[in-house]
Amino acid sequence: MPGLKIGTLAERTGTNTPTIRYYEKIGLLPRADRQDGGQRRYGDEDVKRLTLIRRCREFGFSIEQVRSLAALVEDPDRSCLEARDLAREHLMVVRAKLRELQALERGIASFVASCETACAGGPGPDCTILEDLAKPAGRANGAVGIGQRRDRRHARGSDMVGRA
Amino acid sequence: MPGLKIGTLAERTGTNTPTIRYYEKIGLLPRADRQDGGQRRYGDEDVKRLTLIRRCREFGFSIEQVRSLAALVEDPDRSCLEARDLAREHLMVVRAKLRELQALERGIASFVASCETACAGGPGPDCTILEDLAKPAGRANGAVGIGQRRDRRHARGSDMVGRA
DNA sequence: TCTTGAACTTCAAGTTACTTGAAGACCTAC
DNA sequence: GTAGGTCTTCAAGTAACTTGAAGTTCAAGA
Structure with a gap:
């Protein structure tokens, strides 16, 4: 068992499983690795990312807003000042x-x-x-x-x- | 001029005018008094009620939840204990x-x-x-x-x- | 008084972010 | 080996508005 099943990820992050698939479909989550049978498997990174996404959504930030934050977290090449300004606004x-x-x-x-x-x-x-x-x-x-x-x-x- | 126009109510409560009409349509706001020409006119009660509604919505309570709160506020015949319990839950x-x-x-x-x-x-x-x-x-x-x-x-x- | 333009009217269709359902494949446990 | 839960995809439904169209009303200025 190389990772978590979608149901486990769902439980740990307080998300419904269809929502996870939906997030993958719209590109908010990266396409998950598949097992032989085609089932998705997840790792710690995914738990983190989805936790962040859910938190943001819970307080009303839109999918697009969350997308830009997630990109920020994932992309260390981005200008630090740019990131700071975005973060400040959100603060x-x-x-x-x-x-x-x-x-x-x-x-x-x-x-x-x-x-x-x-x-x-x-x-x-x-x-x-x-x-x-x-x-x-x-x-x-x-x-x-x-x-x-x-x-x-x-x-x-x-x-x-x-x-x- | 017996009351506020819909635009003024919208401004005071931070609501869009179509949203106000929508709330009236779904019964969250009572049907507003109309002027001769059919335009809606509002009073202080409406400002209060809509302010409460918007506040609740802003923090993610559903229309139905807000409806039950608004009813609570408006209906003094309701059991105080019942009201308290509802309020406690929401707290x-x-x-x-x-x-x-x-x-x-x-x-x-x-x-x-x-x-x-x-x-x-x-x-x-x-x-x-x-x-x-x-x-x-x-x-x-x-x-x-x-x-x-x-x-x-x-x-x-x-x-x-x-x-x- | 006339007229112009903002603000109003209704109604229908569009949007976001999911949820729910259908029809079937997979997989763990007894 | 088979029952039951979990998974797969895809399509359609839902909530709470928003946006647009087409026309009416009203306050202010010429």
Whole structure:
């Protein structure tokens, strides 16, 4: 057994197997080595690369954005300054997201807290603290990023709030 | 002028106007009052509701999840305990996202920092610190949420990293 | 008052990033 | 050696918008 099967890679990276094949198809992952029967086999490099890809995707960067980052990681011939500038840009975006997410965390936490104290135990109609969550942010409006893209589908979370 | 036009609402909430119409169409926003000519007019309530919706969407909660939150906010007859439990669940999800995002922030920040010092000034091939970003997370694997959904399309950010 | 151009209207089709399904080959374990 | 899970490819479906077309409305200036 020279490497990991697609299912194992999927498990280790928190990805669905069809998604891995999809990434290979669109060139985000390199074509995997095949076994005699044609099944894909993966190594540590692949685990790393896919972990990075998933992380980036999870916070809403597009496939194309992730592609350029992955290229950066893989290509040491690239100008260091160029890489730094790209990374800096993304750092700003990530920090903006972080601020929003922190605001959301505070909002939901205080909602939960006031539920505990105010309604302690029974049903009650005076629990509209969630309104806080709807307050406009500190700065002008909601555009967080530099070049926001569409999509960002999937997210995790059961059934309710988010963001901030 | 009894209220805001759709363009103004869009601006205040960082939403595109077609998206607002789309939300109305799928019932995420209530049908807006119309002027004589049929144009939509909005009030403060709508600004609040849409702000909340956008915030939730931005951090990857699905339309259906947002719908249930919006209902929660709007419906004070609902059991306070039920609301609290929902909110709690989401708080956990948000906190998990927060941890991942913080890890990403550290990763990119240290990449930028090492670019500054190591390659200070010119191109150089020894800048592969981005590998840190690809390390598996502290805990088992990448599944952050309770009931992760598809999609989350759009994201902001110019062209590179994300997540963690 | 007229008119021009931005902002609005609806509806249909396109896009991204997957997911789901079908039909069949492979492979490990009993 | 065969059952059941995992794999293969390919096609079609889905979510959440976006983009475009074709026409209407409205505020402001000549």
